[in-house]
Amino acid sequence: MSPRSSVTCGAVLAGVAVACGAFGAHGLRDLLDRTGQAATWETGCRYAMVHALALVAAGTLGLVRPSSMPWTTIAAWCFLAGVIVFSGSLLALALSGVRALGAIVPIGGVALIAGWLCLALAAARIDT
Numbered sequence: 001m002s003p004r005s006s007v008t009c010g011a012v013l014a015g016v017a018v019a020c021g022a023f024g025a026h027g028l029r030d031l032l033d034r035t036g037q038a039a040t041w042e043t044g045c046r047y048a049m050v051h052a053l054a055l056v057a058a059g060t061l062g063l064v065r066p067s068s069m070p071w072t073t074i075a076a077w078c079f080l081a082g083v084i085v086f087s088g089s090l091l092a093l094a095l096s097g098v099r100a101l102g103a104i105v106p107i108g109g110v111a112l113i114a115g116w117l118c119l120a121l122a123a124a125r126i127d128t
Contacts, residue, residue: 003069006059006076013052013083020091021045028095037094044090051079051087051112058119061126071122078115082108 001009024032024041032038055076062072086108093101 001059001073001076001080003059003062003072006062006072007056008059009076009080010052010055010057010059013055013080014049017045017048017052017087020048024094032094035094035097037097040090041094044087044094047090047112048083048087051083051115054115054119055079058115058122061119061122065126068122068125071118071125075115075118075122078111078118082111082115084108086112 021042024038024045028041029038032041058072058075058079061068062076086105089101089104089108093099093105
């Protein structure tokens with residue numbers, strides 16, 4: 001993923017996270033309260049937003065300091081995959097109640113952790 005794509009993807013993902021949070025708070029409130037899944041939905045939205053901003057950060061670092069690549073590229077892909085798997089699984093679990101989806105969530109968490117480690121490596125490679 002190019003740095004510009006990372007920033008663009010992160011910005012779009014942040015908008016989606018806001019929309020999901022608002023939809024959960026208003027459109028799905030009765031369903032989520034009735035099924036006890038409001039906290040699960042909120043966690044999925046929160047992690048999506050945090051990692052959307054991480055995507056923007058990885059892309060910005062890649063734009064400003066090309067020497068930080070390829071770690072910023074790997075970080076961006078890890079953040080995107082992590083959000084899709086982690087947050088996506090939580091949102092699907094909250095809507096469907098299919099508890100087996102909870103087994104997928106840690107895979108996304110590992111991708112998110114890998115993204116942060118790669119971003120740290122990218123920052124460490126910056127020539128000052």
